[in-house]
Amino acid sequence: MDLKSILKNPYVISLPTLIVPGLSHFLLGKKVRAAIFFVVVLSTFFLGIFLNGGIFFLKESNWLYSLASLGEMGMGLTYFICLLTGLNRTSPEIISSLMFGYGTTFLISAGLMNMLLMMDAFDIAIGRKVYE
Amino acid sequence: MLKDHFFTLFLFSFLVSLFFAALYRIDFKSGVKSFLKTFLWMVLGSLAFAYLMFFTGN
Numbered sequence: 001m002d003l004k005s006i007l008k009n010p011y012v013i014s015l016p017t018l019i020v021p022g023l024s025h026f027l028l029g030k031k032v033r034a035a036i037f038f039v040v041v042l043s044t045f046f047l048g049i050f051l052n053g054g055i056f057f058l059k060e061s062n063w064l065y066s067l068a069s070l071g072e073m074g075m076g077l078t079y080f081i082c083l084l085t086g087l088n089r090t091s092p093e094i095i096s097s098l099m100f101g102y103g104t105t106f107l108i109s110a111g112l113m114n115m116l117l118m119m120d121a122f123d124i125a126i127g128r129k130v131y132e
Numbered sequence: 133m134l135k136d137h138f139f140t141l142f143l144f145s146f147l148v149s150l151f152f153a154a155l156y157r158i159d160f161k162s163g164v165k166s167f168l169k170t171f172l173w174m175v176l177g178s179l180a181f182a183y184l185m186f187f188t189g190n
Contacts, residue, residue, distance in 0.1 A: 036154040044147050051140070102140050109144070113151050120155060131158055 010125035014118040018076030021114050024121035030131060037117055045075055045110035053103025054090040055082045065090065068104060074111030074118075145174035 007013050007027055016023035022037035056069035072079050081087075088094060088103075097103075123129040149171035157163035 033154050036150065040147050040151045040154070044144075044151075047143065047147075051135070099135055099140070102137075102144075106144065109148065113148075116155065 008125070010122045013125045014122040017114055017117045017121060020077075021075075021117060024117065025124075028121060028124050030124070033131075037113075041075075041110050041113050041117070042078070044106050044113065045078060048103045048106030048110060049082070049088050051099040051103030051106060052094055052097040053088060053105070053107040054094050054100060055079070055088045055107070056090055057083060060090065068108050071108035072111045074113075074115040075107075076114065079111065141178050142175060145171050145178070149174060 013024050013027060016027060017025075020038065021041035022034040024034075025031075025037060026034035054065070054068075056065045056072060058066055058069055060066045060069065083089070094100060120129065124131070149167045152170055153163045153167035157166050
């Protein structure tokens with residue numbers, strides 16, 4: 001079984017987006033779209049980090065933060081790197097910062113956008129969605 | 133500048149509109165149209181909502 005035939009599997013082709021946003025679209029030959037998705041999703045995520053958005057994990061003090069962590073997890077590898085390195089991990093300093101709400105919105109949105117990219121790649125792979 | 137409320141709203145709307153225009157539109161022309169529509173709705177809608185909260189708050 002070669003790499004090409006593995007990548008034809010819609011369940012497999014939707015996963016590379018979790019490593020690099022837009023990678024699934026790139027592998028499907030949608031290079032311009034892949035570049036746009038890469039820039040937009042990563043910009044949204046890192047602007048969220050810069051604006052002091054919180055990186056949450058499942059068990060948080062507030063259930064809304066736990067819910068937010070599910071959205072952030074959509075970023076895949078980038079999220080887990082931030083989580084493991086402790087970058088913007090929720091602390092009283094982060095939560096009380098002026099731009100915490102905005103930053104967190106950016107982070108959750110980036111994760112949700114990445115999830116949409118996974119579903120889009122799946123749809124393209126099974127032929128449900130046809131671009132030009 | 134990045135920590136300005138209006139600029140943040142503007143930036144967020146720009147990124148989200150660009151994302152959805154690239155995701156759901158097939159050709160460039162309809163993509164630009166969709167981008168402008170979403171962007172304007174997001175910016176104007178958010179401003180209207182913000183002013184509504186400002187004027188109805190205690």
